[in-house]
Amino acid sequence: MTKKFIPSYQIGSAGFLFGRKEKEYVAKVLKSHRLSYGPWSQKFEEIFAKEHDSKFAVFSNSGTSALQMALAAMKEKYNWQDGDEVIVPASTFIATSNIVLFNNMKPVFVDVDPRTYNIDPSKIEEAITKKTRAIIPVHLYGLPADMDPIMKISKVYKLRVLEDSCECMFAKYKGRKVGSFGDVGCFSTYIAHFLVTGVGGLATTSDPELATLMRSYMNHGRDSIYLNIDADKGLSSKKLKMVVSKRFSFVRLGHSMRATELEAAIGVAQFEGRHENIKKRKAIAEFYTKHLLDLSNHLQLPIVPKDRDHHFMMYPIVLKNMSKKNLVNYLEEHNIETREMVPLTNQPIYKKIFGNDLESHFPVAEWINKNGFYIGSHPYLKTIEIKYIVDTIHNFFKK
Numbered sequence: 001m002t003k004k005f006i007p008s009y010q011i012g013s014a015g016f017l018f019g020r021k022e023k024e025y026v027a028k029v030l031k032s033h034r035l036s037y038g039p040w041s042q043k044f045e046e047i048f049a050k051e052h053d054s055k056f057a058v059f060s061n062s063g064t065s066a067l068q069m070a071l072a073a074m075k076e077k078y079n080w081q082d083g084d085e086v087i088v089p090a091s092t093f094i095a096t097s098n099i100v101l102f103n104n105m106k107p108v109f110v111d112v113d114p115r116t117y118n119i120d121p122s123k124i125e126e127a128i129t130k131k132t133r134a135i136i137p138v139h140l141y142g143l144p145a146d147m148d149p150i151m152k153i154s155k156v157y158k159l160r161v162l163e164d165s166c167e168c169m170f171a172k173y174k175g176r177k178v179g180s181f182g183d184v185g186c187f188s189t190y191i192a193h194f195l196v197t198g199v200g201g202l203a204t205t206s207d208p209e210l211a212t213l214m215r216s217y218m219n220h221g222r223d224s225i226y227l228n229i230d231a232d233k234g235l236s237s238k239k240l241k242m243v244v245s246k247r248f249s250f251v252r253l254g255h256s257m258r259a260t261e262l263e264a265a266i267g268v269a270q271f272e273g274r275h276e277n278i279k280k281r282k283a284i285a286e287f288y289t290k291h292l293l294d295l296s297n298h299l300q301l302p303i304v305p306k307d308r309d310h311h312f313m314m315y316p317i318v319l320k321n322m323s324k325k326n327l328v329n330y331l332e333e334h335n336i337e338t339r340e341m342v343p344l345t346n347q348p349i350y351k352k353i354f355g356n357d358l359e360s361h362f363p364v365a366e367w368i369n370k371n372g373f374y375i376g377s378h379p380y381l382k383t384i385e386i387k388y389i390v391d392t393i394h395n396f397f398k399k
């Protein structure tokens with residue numbers, strides 16, 4: 001048994017490996033004596049938006065904040081009412097549907113595809129009602145959702161689309177980047193995600209109105225005339241008077257969701273290493289698939305559909321005909337960290353809100369809840385560790 005714990009995330013006991021650039025850029029921020037929204041945040045937003053085929057990116061303190069302000073902005077722009085419905089997958093991290101509730105709207109769940117684990121487009125139409133306003137497809141585990149049919153349905157039924165891309169960055173679906181299909185795409189830079197800034201989130205959009213609304217929502221609902229501390233610099237006397245008079249004007253109910261220049265500087269450094277990061281993740285996933293293929297009677301391994309990238313934020317495995325419990329416990333006992341595949345419909349708080357039988361309405365999500373788990377595919381894993389993981393899984397089935 002290896003003595004070292006092998007985390008499924010790039011953090012945990014192994015620690016996060018900051019490179020030279022992260023340290024250098026953070027040192028520059030500290031030297032500049034400026035922490036609030038400034039050149040590093042602007043740069044991070046610009047390069048991130050460009051890389052995701054979008055005009056704007058808005059950097060906030062988490063992926064959840066990005067989603068929360070994105071839906072709030074869409075609700076305001078399109079004049080949606082409290083109680084209007086938003087379609088979300090029945091298997092996703094809880095933040096996706098929590099933000100619908102926090103916006104006083106109603107999440108309507110749709111089951112997921114048994115092979116990709118993303119929302120099943122063939123089941124969306126039956127969930128649409130007169131009150132449906134938007135769909136939130138989630139690109140889980142690093143794999144884009146099947147966007148063509150989703151966008152087609154959204155056009156037919158005049159629904160808006162908010163992409164939850166918190167588990168997917170830089171990936172293409174039919175040649176186009178995630179985060180550029182819907183009105184807004186939301187990303188997380190929390191520990192364990194593709195780019196790690198500690199905490200952080202980005203919302204991409206090509207709609208200037210939504211970008212401004214999101215900035216207002218993350219800044220306490222401020223008037224758009226003063227959304228950052230430089231907005232009063234270099235103005236004519238007339239304009240300056242106007243800005244000064246509105247610096248403390250709040251026009252909607254907003255939140256405090258700002259990040260700082262420190263996170264942005266780490267983000268820029270991480271962004272510069274993105275190609276190497278993704279390359280390593282894909283290589284690790286390929287290794288797992290190649291060396292676990294002989295267990296495919298027992299294990300459903302992830303697929304990579306031909307029309308899209310899979311960037312493997314993690315490596316999901318679903319046991320075909322048995323519960324994951326014994327295998328997961330065996331791996332954990334052998335110092336290999338696992339995580340559940342984002343179970344949602346069986347969460348105590350969701351049973352309380354939506355009823356105890358919620359899970360039974362979504363059989364594929366239920367199967368994943370019971371039988372699915374994931375292991376790490378982060379770029380800090382060593383060859384000896386991924387070999388050990390594969391050997392340990394084999395040893396379990398030899399028992």
Ligand SMILES: Cc1ncc(COP(=O)(O)O)c(C=O)c1O
Pocket residue numbers: 061062063064065092093095096138164166167187188189190200201
């Ligand atoms: C699918 C999904 N949505 C939203 C989030 C929330 O991101 P954050 O933790 O940055 O708030 C996560 C985080 O893990 C996620 O996996």
